[in-house]
Amino acid sequence: MSDFQPVQRSSVSVAVFEQIAARIVDGTLPADAALPSERVLTEEFGVNRQALREALQRLDQLGLVEIRHGGATRVRDFRTASGLDLLPRLFLGADGSLDAVVVRSVMEMRTTIGADAAAHAARRAPAEVVRGLRGLLAELDEGPDDVGRMAELDVAFWDLVVEGSGNVCYRLSLNVLRRSYRQVASLVDLLMLGERRDLAAHRELVAGIETGDPERARAAAVALLEQGHTAVLAHLSEE
Amino acid sequence: MSDFQPVQRSSVSVAVFEQIAARIVDGTLPADAALPSERVLTEEFGVNRQALREALQRLDQLGLVEIRHGGATRVRDFRTASGLDLLPRLFLGADGSLDAVVVRSVMEMRTTIGADAAAHAARRAPAEVVRGLRGLLAELDEGPDDVGRMAELDVAFWDLVVEGSGNVCYRLSLNVLRRSYRQVASLVDLLMLGERRDLAAHRELVAGIETGDPERARAAAVALLEQGHTAVLAHLSEE
DNA sequence: ACACGTCAAGTGGTCAGACCAGTTGATGTA
DNA sequence: TACATCAACTGGTCTGACCACTTGACGTGT
Incomplete structure (x- = not known):
């Protein structure tokens, strides 16, 4: 090998x-x-x-x-x-160790923006985006066991949510956040596994968007995002 | 002159x-x-x-x-x-007109991040930051009539809130957001006047941080930020 | 003693032209 | 048809010269 x-x-x-x-x-x-x-x-x-x-x-x-x-x-x-573009360079210290404060910041921003994007998507998402989300739900339903495939679907899912929110700032911020934790992709893929597997919460989020119910979408997003959030915090405190 | x-x-x-x-x-x-x-x-x-x-x-x-x-x-x-650093270049069109979608996005992000920063500041703001906020409240109390001075105080105020939140992402994002609407500073200073003059809401926000009450701080921040938010939206729909 | 031009030495900014190092696609061969 | 080859692109690096701006020391005048 x-x-x-x-x-x-x-x-x-x-x-x-x-x-x-x-x-x-x-x-x-x-x-x-x-x-x-x-x-x-x-x-x-x-x-x-x-x-x-x-x-x-x-x-x-x-x-x-x-x-x-x-x-x-x-x-x-x-x-x-x-500006925020500097973020990926703050993520890792000189010795390759994670900076706890930065990681916490990233997770907080992810949760906050993700939730708000979901809410706005419920107000503004065009039919095309909703269709895309439904398609992804179907794929998630298949239960892909491959961690890499899981990560891909997750990326595609949030791309659509943010796209649906019609918020340019969130779109650009998402690019930076991704660039940040892509540096420790294998670790993240592991910690996020629970969140990404939570089919029910994904369904609920999409349902909130479909029915145009911002608070429902927001709540589902928070429920989803906080899983990874707490998993990461737990991992940090272990060290 | x-x-x-x-x-x-x-x-x-x-x-x-x-x-x-x-x-x-x-x-x-x-x-x-x-x-x-x-x-x-x-x-x-x-x-x-x-x-x-x-x-x-x-x-x-x-x-x-x-x-x-x-x-x-x-x-x-x-x-x-x-990344988000591109934002200031999306703000104005080639003819110098504002891009409504981008402006709306900026205001949404401002509200969302500002509120969350306030909440986290209530949890984590060091005594030094709280002292600084109290000092600014005193200055606001003097009721400076100069619009420029008002803008300065506003910048200093949110600098402290974000500083107190201990969130690096918010700190860097704030830099970009400011760079964006600094391009139309005179207009913004006018539209934000009401928000910046709202002494009661500022007091409430600081009180929330002082007492370590995240939800109180968040609510006050939202009350504050939505004033400018709606003022800007109103201005956009006028055109 | 002080205030104020002057100027040399240092800084970054621009230019010219050469050559190195990859990529691409057409071409000729097996 | 599949595949090496190669010439003509592309960007990357180098040299050395000169321009434009800032800084601070220096000398002059008050």
Whole structure:
């Protein structure tokens, strides 16, 4: 059984970006600190200036540094300067361990937004989305034993709920949340198994949407999401 | 009374980035379309390749394009590929008009997250945050007539609530939401005036946090946030 | 002693042109 | 038909030069 991992090739500029981003996020490069000049960084990383600058542009785009023509490039306080897109980088510590506070935050946001999306879907979901949800219920009913397949269905299910909610913010946030816990996919797939298997709650959620009953949909969503939520919290406190 | 606006100088690479981003967001460059090669774009924009590449790196970082070594750079579907950081770019259409769906989404997310943050702040806010909130209440009590000052206090107030909630996701999301409606700050300041002036609701929210009563804090937050929410919705339907 | 131009040295921004490294698809072969 | 091959793309990296802006030290005047 070959257990090789695909080699992750990455461009020089991205590699530089990753290194600096990691140092900012873990506090090695504190907020307001001035980065060395591009010429100096160029030598330290052993790359050329173009690659280095591409990395800096990315950092700026993420809100991690502030570049000023003529002045020094400074580290920003990402807690006030960055957007949600930074989240996946806060999830894992330098040693690969989970950051408990971040994980808790993610789970809370998932529950809150998921519930609200369900409620709005009950108000606004177009027939097409409802049809899709019914189709997924049928597939869930088959009881797929494959954990991976289960995860796929779960993704598709919530995609439709959020789609039905007609809320762009929720749609974009969902992308980020997924990117976050995809980093520990195998663990998540295990912890979420109970939630994903709860056919009754899924049915109830879809019923709430079908009948246009926001509070029913919301309650079902909460019931569903809190299962994974508590499972994750339990897992965290075990360590 | 000089009414000059600060000239917004921007680097060539950022200008290129803005142009392409706008075209992707407004659909002129549809998802999956292949961008012209860098050499060609270089000529069309009349800039050098380094500047162009910096723009492309930013676009990639935002999830708007996918760059592949050797292959073409393609436009991605930002609805599934981008994170919340894209939001400020969806807010205004090409002609400067507000996108009603996006505005509604922002207000919904604000209400939902604000309420949940208040609830969690009631559970977890450290004494320091509570002190800060009390201080702000005192300032609000003075009844500042300046709209700008009012806006400042409002920002500080919710900063503390979210800080007290101990939720990183909410903190980062708040940054993005603010960046979004800062684009129409003068309008927002007007529509939010009622909400921001509601001293009683602010007091009630802080009381809920002080006494560690999540549901009380949540209810007060909802009461507060729904004022601006409905004001904005009313404004949208007027047009 | 202080306030204020001046200016050199440092910073990031842009440019040019070359070459490396992957991808793609047509082409010719088995 | 299936499959290697290869030329002509694509993006990635490098060099070195020069432009534009900021900073702070310095000297001049008050």
